[in-house]
Amino acid sequence: MAEYSAFALLRNALSGNKDWKPAWRKPEPKASYDVIVIGGGGHGLSTAYYLAKEHGITNVAVLEKGWLGSGNVGRNTTAVRSNYLLPPNTRFYEHSMKLWENLSHDLNYNVMFSQRGCLNLAHSPAQLDDYARRGNSMRHQGVDAELMTPAEIKRLMPMIDVSDTARFPVYGGLMQPRAGTARHDAVAWGYARGADRRGVDIVENCEVTGFIRDGDKIVGVSTSRGEIRAKKVAVAVAGSTGRVMQLAGIDRLPIESHVLQAFVSESLKPVLDTVVTFGMGHFYISQSDKGGLVYGGDIDGYNSYAQRGNLPIVEDVMAEMLALFPSLASVRMLRSWGGVCDMSMDGSPIITKGPLPGMYLNCGWCYGGFKATPASGFCFAHTIARDEPHDLNAAFTLDRFHRGILIDEKGQGATPRLH
Amino acid sequence: MLITCPYCGPRDVSEFTYQGDGNRQRPAPNSQNLDAWNEYVYDRLNPAGDHNEIWQHSGGCRIHLRVVRNTLTHAVSSAVAVRGHHGGKP
Amino acid sequence: MSARRTEGGGRIDRARTIRFTFDGATYSGHPGDTLASALLANGVSLFGRSFKYHRPRGVLSAGVDEPNALVTVLRGQAREPNIPATIVEIHDGLVAESQNRFPSLAWDVSAVNQLAGPLISAGFYYKTFMGPVIGPLKGTRFWMVCERFIRRAAGLGRAGAVPDKARYERMNAFCDVLVVGAGPAGLTAAKAAAEKGARVVLADIEPRLGGSANWSGEVIDGKPAADWAAAAVNDLRAADNVRLLPRTTVWGYYDGNTLAALERVSDHKQHPAKGEPRHRTWTIRAKSVVLATGALERPLVFPGNDRPGVMLAGAAERYANEFGVLPGQKVAVFTNNDSAYRAAHALRQAGAAIAAIVDVRTDISADMLDFAGKAETEMLTGHAVVATEGGKALTGIKVQRFDAASGALSGEPRSIHADCLLMSGGWSPAIHLASQAGARAEWNEALQAFLPPKPNQKWTGAGAFTGAFSTTEAIEQGHAAGLTASGARSKHFDAPAVEAAPGAPGSEPVFEITAPGKSFVDFQHDVTADDVRLAHREGFVSVEHLKRYTTLGMATDQGKTSNVPGLAIMAAALGKEIPQVGTTRFRPPYAAVSLGSLAGERYGDLKPERLTPMHDWHLANGASMYSAGLWWRPQIYGHAGETVEQAYVRETKATRGSAGIVDVSTLGKIAVQGPDAAELLDRVYTNMFSTLAVGKARYGLMLREDGLAFDDGTTWRLGEQDFLMTTTTANAGKVMQHLEYFLEVIWPDLKVTVTSVTDQWAGAAIGGPKAREILASCVEGTAVDNATLPFMGIVHGEIAGVPVMICRLSFSGEMAFEVYCGADWGTHVWEALIEAGKPFDLVPYGLEALGTMRIEKGHVTGAEIDGRTTARDLHLDWMLSKKKPFIGSAMMDREGLIAADRLQLVGVVSLDNRPLNGGAHIVEQLDEKNPHGSIGHITACCYSPSLGKYIALALVEGGKARHGSRAFTSDPLRGRFGPVEIVSHHFFDPEGSRMHG
Structure with missing residues (x-):
């Protein structure tokens, strides 16, 4: 397949764009593979890509029940950051950040990762100290972080109210300059194309309906397109983890599925250059290259697989948005949608071998799976290929909950709706 | 989404707080069975379809409800007070 | 294009003239005009520029489906960008401007983008801008340089920079029947339901209720349809069980038959009434809903179909009949169905010449031929438009012989002079709300349209929404739906007679004329038929991939006109049927909604402020206030010229040297009462409370179920069965919920009630070597000496005539007392304490000094009990009772x-x-x-x-x-x-x- 480049664009433009080839093949599934990855979302596709690229395992199928990227990689608010407090998270997301920084080159696909910064606003001195703790934690692990003063913040985004009279005054903020946004669909497509070029079969419209066992061991899956066997079966279906694992007879996990809504405004000329979060509630926003403000807030707060939310959260999110940016009251919301999140019991993910022999599990991404896409695939591929975790995901075990070795960024305990 | 509180009638979901999987069994207070405790605290049923849930009418009468709700359609098929002596009705 | 006002007719008030400005020029119009109709009447043809190629664009539609004619409406310094001119009602003083152009609408430098057309086809940006692998522009740098230019070029309107001063408001409504859409179907449904006594809400997106009756030119019940509709509206207005909501977009269908609507209350007024909101958001909980939202006309896809002057046929009919505006003098028509013939006839009657009717079909009914005759025009059957001519306005079209079955063109192209081209590619029912409610739409081959899914919430459809395109059917369905929705049985219905133009529903399955040139599918986003085919070539064939790869349907109109043509072109490329390609799920909102309306009453007032009873005293005595959650608390009582550190050091020294007083009213306070109150406390605290004597307090620690520290505070035993629990300020609500959960769900056998009394008590902590003396000098009814009030003892007395409860406990490490009284007496008692303290140099102190003294003592707060620490981590393991189980005891030693x-x-x-x-x-x-x-x-x-x-x-x-x-x-x-x-x-x-x- 031809490389993508400015030259290729020009050459094809001159020939009427008739010579472009499919970004990935549409193969029929084979009877068996070395590895089956269930889930053609960001994490499943990046897992397949790194299995091929880092471990030379190319006899791999990615099975997607619908269209590729139809899960959360195609319905998130696109922020990429590694501004975490707890070292296991900081290290993992920073590795992801480093992969992001070279991802377009690596994939020969412009995923439009733009390092426009991510700013967490603090609304009390205590909150600023709390953010400083996190920023210093980042700095002690080699991750970029800076504190910003209200005046610097005002210069960065003139429409914000930093006056003393604001209901929630801005005392400062924690900035990660290397954070940013990426084009979410392109990440799925880029990984799909990259994996496909290395020989991975990406099989869309192929729903897993059961697991094939040999004794205890998982040796394949039955699907809407027939039985497919594999030495190893990897599950990367965040948002549907409960449903897929139930097919393997596991109906209790440290996970609740919740619906998270996201919103986009109509296209505007540039008004906001960075990703910003509001500290007196839960609100995050950035502006896409097309000009739409892309933003979101809390999960709806109840179990759901419906990919549709309800009105109270819509109103909460808009109210928080306008508390921060009152000049946007006459801007209009264009579209809202819902995605289903795996909310884990400590707010951190699970990337592990097991829980059944022959099986590997990647889930529990809560709000934050998109930015993890490269490192998640990288670590999951390592875990699958080597049958042991990479150092970076060694902490993300399934048994950490029972053992009390929690990675609880928000300190909320086993109440998923609060993470 | 509306939930019908046995005391207050049909009320908007925004008045309620979700308290999660209603199938969980808390071990006896003096139980030393750590596995049972761990399962109770961390492991949840997460079905696609009808789910037994606990909700609190926190923005209303503050009672806790046992709710059967479909996680695919959000349709609520039953909501009764948790406390046994209400017999499901106020 | 040479549009003009017609001689007569229309539903505008010609007696009154309104003046408004667009791009700085002043124009006039009449009440009843939209910005689009008024500008058309003034001969304006150029309304906007497209998103990517900056192509000149006119008006495509007459409603909310408009992709081209977007403007920014200015209200003082507030800006409302991206509003379709087709939904802006003009009023005196209206100021609007065009967008996405520089330096002007007519001369836009970015129009040069058109030259790069093939280079910037769908998804081009994924294939380039990666930049060098090494050097200073490696990584993301090169892309970010390119991106800066892309961002500047992209975007449509400009948002305002100053806070919008408008008010927004929220309303809840409950009704038996919500009718969405006030055309003939909706009006009839509302009437039927209202007559059965149902509480009815009837909402319509337009200012003038009546829907198609306002422009169909039909006769209903012997009256012009518009008059019939007006009479029906009057009847409904007179009924006291009906609420009419004009200018109201029902935009969201949520669970439990909860619908969201936006009412544009005062956008159309030059001077809104005092206090009148700009927008009002309605949350409507309806027992049943009638969806009568009509249908949207589809454009045809052919080269040059985006030139100003090319318009949907139904829109042109509406401009002529409803607004008294002729979109052109010499009008050509291009259609694949019967509906455009009626439009041609209407324009002829309004005074335009009809140059030709170009129909892709060859088998035209006699009725239609008759229509063409009346329109005095040339019929070109089996023909198609293959090009349009002109610059920023249409001057003519080219037509060619066309075979609808194969799509093949033949013969020589022929030019026809026209200043306006009406097109009709068939009609799509507006099924958005039904789709939002949760089910998949179904394709109807005969009608060439997606029809609403089977309801999975309580709604009934009526009229064009269901694919019933005739007014007779609409009225019959509306009546039946109104009855069904109100729970009544269907009876015989004497439907009013309708005299309508003939015409069969459905359209020829022709969506695109494939000929050289740019044929637009999504007008605003400049997605062409070739872009759709490119997506196919590259494997982006699922409907969602098509949308995401080409951005088809993602513009401000959300694909209302482009969705089906796009699917059809993809289906053709795949060799599949349209339903096999599928349709995307419609998402809220149906049409864009102002953010202000969604924030409602919380705009400008996000969360309540919590103030202690002594708040005003603090302000009057020089306190700088500190935002702590929702509370405002004194940080320091600074003296002139003092730094924060100097102030808290002074306050601390004064307290440790003599005495200080601090407002502790924000502490969470919970009354725990009942026969099993002590038992409950034993279970929720790590230490024992059943052994606590009446009249004593004890410091307690709670764990979460998982064994981590949760909250701490003192609990006071006021009686055998009566405890007052205090919690940290931040966790007051959580602790309350925690107790309620355990009492109801886990231990329903415990006879205990818990009541939040945080707001009922005011609290002051007074501490320091002189604290006891101060209290002794002002407390009556009790002694406060060591014997009467030992450490952790509680006494009741009076201060300045007010009953108080005093507990001797200390957070500061000093001899200290917490004095509680009824909240309403808080300031009274506080002032009495201050007065009593004067001889002892008592100082009020704020959170900084409070924090300083607790740090010196090593007491923990939320900064240490952060949800990740255990009792042992905080050296509180001495509080973990070994005599009893408590919440968290089983799991704290994992x-x-x-x-x-x-x-x-x-x-x-x-x-x-x-x-x-x-x-x-x-x-x-x-x-x-x-x-x-x-x-x-x-x-x-x-x-x-x-x-x-x-x-x-x-x-x-x-x-x-x-x-x-x-x-x-x-x-x-x-x-x-x-x-x-x-x-x-x-x-x-x-x-x-x-x-x-």
């Missing part, structure tokens, strides 16, 4: 929670005599350039006047084992590095001799 490397509470002393910072980390080896090796962090810090040093509390690996050892504070964020000593967290009076007196 391996992760007792690991040796956990962070534990310590004290830290600055060795360089410089301030420490909260959130700074602690390291063993200092490396300012490359900080690493954090062993913990500072949770709280202050200057300790008692020690004369800068000190802090910290959570550090190893904890106690490090006491006496050197380390460094490492705070790269604030550039503060320096040596510290790790010590016990009990800095000051560790034996407690001061508070025990």
Whole structure:
């Protein structure tokens, strides 16, 4: 397949764009593979890509029940950051950040990762100290972080109210300059194309309906397109983890599925250059290259697989948005949608071998799976290929909950709706 | 989404707080069975379809409800007070 | 194009003239005009520029489906960008401007983008801009340089920079029947339901109710349809069980038959009434809904179909009949169905010449031929438009012979002069709300349209929404739907007679004329038929991939006109049927909704402010207030010229030297009462409370179920079965919920009630060596000496005539007392205490001094009980009773929670005599350039006047084992590095001799 480049664009433009080839093949599934990855979302596709690229395992199928990227990689608010407090998270997301920084080159696909910064606003001195703790934690692990003063913040985004009279005054903020946004669909497509070029079969419209066992061991899956066997079966279906694992007879996990809504405004000329979060509630926003403000807030707060939310959260999110940016009251919301999140019991993910022999599990991404896409695939591929975790995901075990070795960024305990 | 509180009638979901999987069994207070405790605290049923849930009418009468709700359609098929002596009705 | 006002007719008020400005020029129109109709009437043809190619664009439609004619409406400095001119009602003083053009609408430099057309086809940006792999532009740099230009070029309107001064408001409505759409179907449904006594809400997106009756030119019940509709509206207005909501977009269909609507209350007024909101958001909970939302006309896809002057046929008919505007003088028509013939006829009657009717079909009914005859026009059957001519306005079209079955063109192209081209590619029912409600749409081959799914919420459809395109059917369905929705049985219905133009529903399955040139599918986003085929070629064939790869349907109109043509072109490329390609799920909102309306009453007032009873006193006495959650609390009572540190040091010294007083009303307070109250407390606290004597208080610690520390506070035993629990300010709500959960769900057998009384009590803590003397001088009815009021004792008395409850407990480490009284008497009692304190130099102190004294004492707060620490981490293991189980007892000793490397509470002393910072980390080896090796962090810090040093509390690996050892504070964020000593967290009076007196 031809490389993508400015030259290729020009050459094809001159020939009427008739010579472009499919970004990935549409193969029929084979009877068996070395590895089956269930889930053609960001994490499943990046897992397949790194299995091929880092471990030379190319006899791999990615099975997607619908269209590729139809899960959360195609319905998130696109922020990429590694501004975490707890070292296991900081290290993992920073590795992801480093992969992001070279991802377009690596994939020969412009995923439009733009390092426009991510700013967490603090609304009390205590909150600023709390953010400083996190920023210093980042700095002690080699991750970029800076504190910003209200005046610097005002210069960065003139429409914000930093006056003393604001209901929630801005005392400062924690900035990660290397954070940013990426084009979410392109990440799925880029990984799909990259994996496909290395020989991975990406099989869309192929729903897993059961697991094939040999004794205890998982040796394949039955699907809407027939039985497919594999030495190893990897599950990367965040948002549907409960449903897929139930097919393997596991109906209790440290996970609740919740619906998270996201919103986009109509296209505007540039008004906001960075990703910003509001500290007196839960609100995050950035502006896409097309000009739409892309933003979101809390999960709806109840179990759901419906990919549709309800009105109270819509109103909460808009109210928080306008508390921060009152000049946007006459801007209009264009579209809202819902995605289903795996909310884990400590707010951190699970990337592990097991829980059944022959099986590997990647889930529990809560709000934050998109930015993890490269490192998640990288670590999951390592875990699958080597049958042991990479150092970076060694902490993300399934048994950490029972053992009390929690990675609880928000300190909320086993109440998923609060993470 | 509306939930019908046995005391207050049909009320908007925004008045309620979700308290999660209603199938969980808390071990006896003096139980030393750590596995049972761990399962109770961390492991949840997460079905696609009808789910037994606990909700609190926190923005209303503050009672806790046992709710059967479909996680695919959000349709609520039953909501009764948790406390046994209400017999499901106020 | 040479549009003009017609001689007569239309539903505008020609007697009155309105003046408004567009792009700085003044125009006039009439009440009843939209900005689009008024500008058309003034001969304006150029309304906007497209998103990518900046092509000149006119008006495509007459409603909310408009993709081209977007404007910014200005209200003072507030800007409302991206509003379709087709939905803006003009009023005197209206100011609107065009967007996405520089320097002007007519001369836009970015129109040069058109030259790069093939280079910037769908998805081009994924294939380039990656930049070099090495050098200064490696990584993301090159892309970010390119992106800066892309961002500037992209976007449509400009948002305002100053806060919008408008008011927004929210309303809840409950009704038996909500009818969405007030065309003939909706009006009839509302009437039928209302007559059965149902409470009805009838909402319509337009200012003028009546829908198609306002422009169909039909006759209903012997009256012009518009008059019939007006009469029906009057009847409904007179009924007291009907609420009419014009200018109201029902935009969301949520669970439980909850619908969201936006009412544009005063956008159409030059001077809104005092206090009148601009927008009102309605949350409508309807027992049943009638969806009568009509249908949207589809454009045809052919080269040059975006030129100003090319318009949907139904829109042109509406401009002529409803607004009295002729969109052109010499009009051509291009259609694949019968509906455009009626439009041609209407325009002819309004005074236009019809140059030709170009129909892709060859088998035309006699009725239609008759129509064409009446329109005095040339019929070109089996023909198609293959090009349009003109620059910023249409001057003519080219037509060619066309075979609808194969799509093949033949013969020589022929030019026809026309200044306006009406097109009709068939009609799509507006099924958006039904789709939002949860089910998949179904394709109807005969009608060439997606029809609404089977309801999975309580709604009934009526009229064009269901694919019933005739007014007769609409009225019959509306009546039936109204009855069904109101729970009545269907009876015989004498439907009013309708005299309508003939015409069969459905359309020829022709969506695109494939000929050289740019044929637009999504007008606003400049997605062409070739872009759709490119997506197919590259494998983006699923409908969602098509949308995401080409951006088809993602513009401000959300694909209302482009969705089906796009699917059809993809289906053709795949050799599949349209339903096999599928349709995307419609998402809220149906049409864009102002953010202000969604914030509603919370716009400008996000969350309530919580003020203590003594708030005004604090302000009057020089307190700087500090936002703590929702509360405002005094930070310091600063004197002129004092820094914060000077102020809190003074307050601390004064307290430790004599006495200080602090407002503690924000503490959570919960009345725990009942026969099993003590038993409940034994279960929720780690320590015993059943052994607590009446009239005594005890400090308690709660764990979460998972064994981690949750909250702490003192609980006072006021009676055998009566306790007053206090919680931290931040956790008051959570603790309350925690208790309620356990009482109802886990231990329903316990006879206890819990009641939040936070707001019922005002509290003041008065501490210091003179505190007891001060109290003794103002408390009546009780002694406060050591025997009557020992440490942790409680007495009742009066201060300044007000009953008070006093508990001797200490957070500051001093001899201290918490004085509680009824909230309404808070200031009264506070002032009495201040007065009594004057001889003793009593000072009020704020949170900074409070924090300083607690740090000196090593007491923990939320900074240390942060949801990740255990009782042992905080050296509170002495509080873990071994005599009884309690919440968290079974899980608190799991391996992760007792690991040796956990962070534990310590004290830290600055060795360089410089301030420490909260959130700074602690390291063993200092490396300012490359900080690493954090062993913990500072949770709280202050200057300790008692020690004369800068000190802090910290959570550090190893904890106690490090006491006496050197380390460094490492705070790269604030550039503060320096040596510290790790010590016990009990800095000051560790034996407690001061508070025990």
